[in-house]
Amino acid sequence: MKSLLKHRLAWPVIALAALLLLNQVFKPDFMSLRMQDGHLYGSLIDIMRNGAPTILIALGMTLVIATRGIDLSVGAVVAIAGAASCAYIAASPEPGSPVTAATAVLIAVVAALALGVWNGFLVSTIGVQPIIATLVLMTAGRGVAQLITGGQIVSVSNDSYKSIGAGYLFTLPVSILITAAVFALAAVLTRRTALGTLIEAVGINPVASRLAGLRARNIIWIVYVFSAVCAAIAGLMISSNVTAADANNAGLYIEMDAILAVVIGGTSLAGGRYTLVGTVVGAFIIQTLTTTVYTLGIPPEVTLVFKALVVITVCLLQAPKARNLLSRLKAAPKPAAQEAAKEKVAI
Amino acid sequence: MRMNEIVPVVEMTDIAIGFPGVKALDGVDFRLFQGEVHALMGENGAGKSTLIKALTGVYAIDSGTITVLGEPKRFSTPGESQAAGISTVYQEVNLCPNLTVEENVLLGREPRRRGSIDWKGVRTRTREVLAELQLDHIDPGSLLSTHSIAVQQLIAIARSVEINAKVLILDEPTSSLDADEVRQLFRVIRDLRNRRVAILFVSHFLEQVYEISDRMTVLRNGKLVGEYLTRDLSRMSLISKMIGKDMEALAELDQAPARTRASNGAGVTPFIEAKGLGRKGSVSNVDLSIYPGEVVGLAGLLGAGRTEIARLFFGADKADEGSIKIKGAGQRIRSPRTAIDKHIGFCSEDRKEEGLIGELTVRDNLVLVMQASKGWARRIPRRVQDELVAEYIEALDIRPANPDALIKNLSGGNQQKVLLARWLVTHPELLILDEPTRGIDIGAKTQIQKLVNKLAADGMSILFISSELEEVLRVSDRVAVIKDRALVAEINNDDVSVEDVMTVIAGGAQ
Numbered sequence: 001m002k003s004l005l006k007h008r009l010a011w012p013v014i015a016l017a018a019l020l021l022l023n024q025v026f027k028p029d030f031m032s033l034r035m036q037d038g039h040l041y042g043s044l045i046d047i048m049r050n051g052a053p054t055i056l057i058a059l060g061m062t063l064v065i066a067t068r069g070i071d072l073s074v075g076a077v078v079a080i081a082g083a084a085s086c087a088y089i090a091a092s093p094e095p096g097s098p099v100t101a102a103t104a105v106l107i108a109v110v111a112a113l114a115l116g117v118w119n120g121f122l123v124s125t126i127g128v129q130p131i132i133a134t135l136v137l138m139t140a141g142r143g144v145a146q147l148i149t150g151g152q153i154v155s156v157s158n159d160s161y162k163s164i165g166a167g168y169l170f171t172l173p174v175s176i177l178i179t180a181a182v183f184a185l186a187a188v189l190t191r192r193t194a195l196g197t198l199i200e201a202v203g204i205n206p207v208a209s210r211l212a213g214l215r216a217r218n219i220i221w222i223v224y225v226f227s228a229v230c231a232a233i234a235g236l237m238i239s240s241n242v243t244a245a246d247a248n249n250a251g252l253y254i255e256m257d258a259i260l261a262v263v264i265g266g267t268s269l270a271g272g273r274y275t276l277v278g279t280v281v282g283a284f285i286i287q288t289l290t291t292t293v294y295t296l297g298i299p300p301e302v303t304l305v306f307k308a309l310v311v312i313t314v315c316l317l318q319a320p321k322a323r324n325l326l327s328r329l330k331a332a333p334k335p336a337a338q339e340a341a342k343e344k345v346a347i
Numbered sequence: 348m349r350m351n352e353i354v355p356v357v358e359m360t361d362i363a364i365g366f367p368g369v370k371a372l373d374g375v376d377f378r379l380f381q382g383e384v385h386a387l388m389g390e391n392g393a394g395k396s397t398l399i400k401a402l403t404g405v406y407a408i409d410s411g412t413i414t415v416l417g418e419p420k421r422f423s424t425p426g427e428s429q430a431a432g433i434s435t436v437y438q439e440v441n442l443c444p445n446l447t448v449e450e451n452v453l454l455g456r457e458p459r460r461r462g463s464i465d466w467k468g469v470r471t472r473t474r475e476v477l478a479e480l481q482l483d484h485i486d487p488g489s490l491l492s493t494h495s496i497a498v499q500q501l502i503a504i505a506r507s508v509e510i511n512a513k514v515l516i517l518d519e520p521t522s523s524l525d526a527d528e529v530r531q532l533f534r535v536i537r538d539l540r541n542r543r544v545a546i547l548f549v550s551h552f553l554e555q556v557y558e559i560s561d562r563m564t565v566l567r568n569g570k571l572v573g574e575y576l577t578r579d580l581s582r583m584s585l586i587s588k589m590i591g592k593d594m595e596a597l598a599e600l601d602q603a604p605a606r607t608r609a610s611n612g613a614g615v616t617p618f619i620e621a622k623g624l625g626r627k628g629s630v631s632n633v634d635l636s637i638y639p640g641e642v643v644g645l646a647g648l649l650g651a652g653r654t655e656i657a658r659l660f661f662g663a664d665k666a667d668e669g670s671i672k673i674k675g676a677g678q679r680i681r682s683p684r685t686a687i688d689k690h691i692g693f694c695s696e697d698r699k700e701e702g703l704i705g706e707l708t709v710r711d712n713l714v715l716v717m718q719a720s721k722g723w724a725r726r727i728p729r730r731v732q733d734e735l736v737a738e739y740i741e742a743l744d745i746r747p748a749n750p751d752a753l754i755k756n757l758s759g760g761n762q763q764k765v766l767l768a769r770w771l772v773t774h775p776e777l778l779i780l781d782e783p784t785r786g787i788d789i790g791a792k793t794q795i796q797k798l799v800n801k802l803a804a805d806g807m808s809i810l811f812i813s814s815e816l817e818e819v820l821r822v823s824d825r826v827a828v829i830k831d832r833a834l835v836a837e838i839n840n841d842d843v844s845v846e847d848v849m850t851v852i853a854g855g856a857q
Contacts, residue, residue, distance in 0.1 A: 194718045194726040197711050201704045208701050211663060212769070213687035214719040222723075272706050324407070324423065 008266045011317040012281040015264075019288045019310070023295045030295070040171045043291060051287030052175040053078070053234035055280055057254055058261035059186050060227030062279045065262050066203045067216075067223055068271030069123060069130035074231040074258060076141025077115055078251025081108040081235030083148040086245035089156040101160035108232050115141070116228030120221035138255070145247035155244040165241030175237050182230060187276055189226075196274075199223065203271030257286055264314050285314065354417050355380050356514055356545040357402065357433070362411035364397055366756045369747050371397040375411075375571045377564055379514060382543045384536060386556045386577070389566035390589055390788040392746050392758035395549050398566070399516055402547075403435050404428035416513075434512030436503040436520055444492035444499075449473035451491050452506045476509045480535050497524045504535060515539060516547045519786045521555055525814070533559050551788055553582055567591050586789065615639075616675045618777055618808040619660065619691075624669035629655040630832045633669070637777060637808040642799060644823030644840070645812045646848050652832035653812045654696060657779045660810065661693035662686040687720060692770035696782035696812070698759065702766045705755035709745070709765055710736045712754045716769050739768035744794065760791040767795070777808040784818065796822050816845045828852055 023030045023043070033042035057074045064071045085104035092100045115137060122133035167174040190196035201209045202216045209216055234254070239245045263269060264285055265278030289310055293303045316322040357379040364372040372394045379385050387395050400406045402413065404422030413420050415431045422428040425435075442451045449469050458468035473487040482501055491499060500520055507515050517536075521529050536546055536559055550556055556563065557577060565572040565588045572588050580588075617636035625631035630652040637643050645653045658664040660671075662680035671678055673689050680686050683693070695701035704712055713736050718727055727735075736750045743764040747757075754762055763783060770778055780799070784792040799822050803809055813819050819826060820843060828836040828851045836851050 192726065193724050194721070195723040197707070198719065198723050200707060201711070201715060204704045204706045205700075208695075208704055209715075209719075211661075211683050211693060211695060211701055212715045212719050213684045214715070215684060215722075219723065 008275060009278050009281065011314065012265055012278055012285065015310070015314045015317070016281055016285050016288065019285065019292055023288070023292055027295050035171070038171060039168045043295075045173065045176075047284065047287050047291055048176050048179075049173045050290070051283050052173075052179040053237050053251070054254060054257050054261060054286060055179050055283040056182055056230045056234040056237075057227075057251075057258040058265075058279045058283045059183060059276060060223075060230030061255075061258045062262050062265070062267055062274050062276055063186070063190070063199055063223040064130070064227045065259075065267055065269060066199050066271055066274035067220055068203045068206070069220065069223065070134065070259065070269075071119065071224065071227045071231075072131065072134040072255050073115070073119060073137035073141055074227060074234075074255045075251040075253065076138050076145065077112055077228050077231035078235035078238060078254060079145035079245075079247050080115065080141055080148070081112055081232035082239030082245040082250045083145040083154070083247050084108050084111050085161070085236060086154040086156050086239055087148050089158050089161060090154050095156060096158050098160040101158050104161060105164070105236060108236055109229060112228040112232030113225060116225030117221070119228065120224035123224060124217040124220040142247060145245075145250075149245055149247045151247070153244050153246050157243060161240050162243055163240070165237040165239070175241075178233065178237070182233065183276065183280065186226070190276070195219070195222070200272055200274065204273075257283075260311065261286055264311065285310075355414075356416060358414045359398070359402065360412045360414075362398065362401055362413070363409045364401055364406055365409055367752070369749075369752060369756050371569050371756075372401065372408075373569045375566065375569070376574075377402075377571075378574070379545045379547055380562075381513075381545050382540055383561045384540055384546045384548050384559050386560035386563040387547060387549045387566070388556065388563050388585065388589055389572075390760070390790050392568070392761055393566040393589070393788075394569040395566060396518065396758065397569075399435065399518055399547070399549070402428065403433060403516065429510070432511075432513035433516065434507035434510055434514065435516040435518065436500060436507065437518050442491055442499060442503055442506070445490070447488050447490055448477075448485055448494075448502055449487035451502060452476060452487075452509055454506075456510070472509070473505075476505045479508065480505055481531070497528050500524070501528075501532065501535075504532075508539070512544065514545045514547065516549075518549045519551070520548075521550055521552060529555065551786060551792075553585070553789075557582065565589055589788070617672075618674060620672040620675075621660070622670050622672075624656075624659055624666050624671065626655070626659060626664055626666050626668070629664060630659070630829075631668070633659070633834050635827055635834060635837075637810060639776070639808055640803050640806045641825065642803045642809045642811055642823045644819035644826040645810065645829055646816055646819050646826050647829030647852060651829040653829050654781055655832070656829065656834075657693060657781050657810060657812060660686070660777075661691055661779055663693065687716065687773070687775075690774075690776040691779070692716070692773065692775035692777070693779040694763075694766055694770060694781060694783055696785065698762055698766065703754055703762060706753060708751050709740075709754050709757070710750040712765050713739060713750075713768050714772065717772050720773065735772050739771065743768055743798070760787040763787060763795075764791070767798070771802075775807065777810065778802065779810040779812075781812045782814065783811075784813065784815075792818075816848055820845060820848070 020031070030043050033040055033044065061071055061074065085108040088104045088107055089095050089100055094100050119134055119137060122128045122136070123130050163174055164178070165175055169177055190199065198214060198219055201214060202219055206216060235251060238250050261282035262279050263282070265275060265280070265282030267274040267278060289307050293306060298306055355378040357377070359375070359377040362372050362375045362377070375394065375398060377398060387398065389395050397406065401408050404425045404427050407423050413422065415433070420431055443454070446454070452473045453469050457464045458472060459465055460468070470487055477483055477485055477487065480501065482505065485494070485498065485502065491502065494502070520532060524532060540546060548556070548560055560577045562574065562576055563580065563585070564574045565585070567589060615638055617638045620636040621633055624633040633656055635643070635656070645656065647653050655664070659666045660680070662682045662685055665681060671680055678689060680689070686693070704715065710732055714727055714732050721727065733750070739745070740748045740750065745761050745764045745768070754765060757765070767783065784795050787795070796818065799809055799811060811819060811822055820840060823840050826838045826840050826843065826848060827834055828838065828848060830852055838848065838851070
């Protein structure tokens with residue numbers, strides 16, 4: 001039990017479980033799933049579906065952060081991806097056909113590749129600090145998205161396109177399946193190859209990595225491109241869900257949620273060791289919080305404060321200093337009392 | 348009065364500290380008295396650094412007690428330990444390189460006037476402290492990073508003097524100093540001892556330990572061997588206590604490995620041949636060839652340009668003049684990556700900053716160069732990794748023999764072995780070793796020297812850099828002497844004595 005508590009994922013998982021339990025207490029049917037028209041419904045499914053874009057972006061962000069970087073431009077990439085695909089569909093001669101939808105998706109992904117290459121170029125080749133390099137695209141990107149949409153909200157009606165964010169496959173929302181696929185891809189890409197270890201090496205000690213012959217430039221490029229592609233998929237999901245591209249508001253502040261998910265999940269902003277599973281748990285915590293706010297009927301003006309409290313608690317539970325303090329508080333009782341406590345546990 | 352002398356400044360009893368996979372300290376007692384120089388002795392991994400870190404609050408102890416002047420203490424941060432009057436100068440100097448000397452000496456305790464820092468006072472106070480240590484030649488306003496590691500260390504000691512520390516811990520203070528600087532340091536240490544400061548001294552140089560210390564505590568494998576008066580313990584019995592072997596085994600260990608000299612006669616192409624190699628602000632006009640199976644030693648004072656030459660050969664710095672031929676063909680070494688592709692390896696002198704990936708395991712660190720050469724897409728299969736790691740853990744006697752231990756939890760000597768293994772698995776044709784035995788105990792040191800011999804016998808070219816001339820002479824076929832950032836002489840190493848090389852360094856004669 002004790003060693004289990006020391007696991008790096010212990011506290012995020014406990015926090016998520018506690019939040020879910022809290023919801024269950026206030027809403028007895030919270031955990032229940034029901035089948036309707038061959039689709040699975042329930043609060044848990046909603047949490048996963050609504051959290052999908054954040055999870056996607058947080059996955060990309062995790063790898064960027066592991067190299068000591070940060071990607072602030074993901075929100076802008078979300079906007080550009082949505083704008084590009086919707087603008088293409090709206091302008092195409094056959095706005096309803098699946099081929100058009102597929103082309104639109106391709107355009108968005110290619111655009112994201114280019115944007116990721118741009119970020120990677122600034123960081124790895126020019127040597128701009130990641131926070132500054134991606135700030136460029138964060139601010140400029142929304143402008144680009146507005147140019148594409150002409151400053152309007154572009155609505156589309158294409159069933160194939162709509163299914164990305166709102167469709168169902170094998171009883172599950174497509175967005176959940178896409179997210180699961182990207183997670184699996186990221187896990188395989190980093191752990192079945194040496195990419196994960198090399199990313200961590202660059203993040204932990206860039207100087208030593210260079211002297212060991214590591215091509216840090218390529219690795220940094222890969223993580224920024226991956227991050228942008230994740231953001232683009234999230235952008236497609238968001239615009240598909242509302243069948244419209246909103247250059248101003250799509251993915252607004254999503255970079256903050258993503259960074260938060262990474263940190264709550266247990267990956268240090270200082271770079272180095274990372275955990276993709278932790279990030280997913282972190283993103284779920286954030287999404288569940290939003291749901292909890294509704295379940296508990298917390299008034300809107302208190303919502304942000306409530307969220308802040310939970311986030312601070314989880315972060316504190318992970319901080320080594322706070323943990324030491326906790327364990328010292330626990331160690332404070334007299335030996336006799338401790339013995340008694342031990343016996344209780346044994347029973 | 349008498350009572351005061353009997354109560355130790357620091358008393359540590361039954362100390363235990365464990366890391367995942369490593370039991371670093373186990374029931375260790377330690378006492379330190381006022382006005383003594385106490386040497387902490389032991390091989391790498393014996394627990395010296397861990398004991399110091401327990402005393403300085405870097406590590407929390409799992410069990411045991413620490414008392415300072417009879418008062419029980421519990422240090423959980425370095426600050427608490429410092430507040431109790433314990434000051435440390437680490438092996439790797441831990442000051443701020445981007446601040447000035449005076450800012451470093453008085454950091455956090457700057458004299459103030461009307462709420463703001465009194466910079467004039469800072470300058471005056473720093474001058475006083477430096478003068479006290481006879482270091483007047485150091486400009487208090489200069490940036491710390493402009494000074495050599497040796498001087499930085501003396502500045503770190505100046506800082507402890509300024510604090511008026513009751514206990515001064517010196518962890519391998521002499522490993523980067525030349526003979527003059529060591530004399531200067533010892534003068535300072537004696538001076539502090541006379542002022543009743545308790546000094547804890549850690550060094551791998553036995554002669555220095557015998558010169559400066561009054562008492563010693565010996566550790567082995569995280570356990571206490573004993574506490575002795577220096578004058579009562581012979582060098583041989585100290586060594587046997589440190590490594591836990593008897594005298595005969597030691598005698599064998601101590602034998603200088605005899606080298607069969609490599610032939611570099613006419614007709615043999617050198618593996619690497621540098622002509623007029625140089626870099627602005629670094630070294631200039633270096634002509635140096637290394638033949639297959641040959642060990643070339645680089646001798647010279649610290650800061651003479653030894654590391655700079657190594658970095659040019661490895662592409663860690665780009666040369667902007669001269670040329671390099673590898674196996675007779677002209678090459679440009681633009682980066683470490685190109686050097687590695689040409690089968691050149693480089694073990695940096697700065698383990699922590701330029702070698703270790705601290706948060707990764709021994710396994711990951713050991714295969715890093717090989718993996719980087721293969722690229723990220725072709726992962727070395729786990730089975731192959733396991734075989735390689737097991738092979739080198741055994742061959743180099745890496746302790747603990749646990750591939751999954753984080754490398755930052757290993758002792759300095761074992762970290763060094765892993766870094767060596769990192770290159771050996773790639774079978775380089777030229778291996779550049781910059782201070783491979785710095786801060787390493789005799790056992791490991793002899794192991795590494797023997798390894799160098801064996802590698803050269805198998806045909807590897809080796810560029811061997813060390814501050815210890817004896818060591819350079821013991822392992823090298825040829826010695827290149829560096830002075831003031833240029834190569835001043837090349838000496839074939841037959842019957843050359845340390846004095847001969849010293850004469851060259853001192854005189855700079857061609």
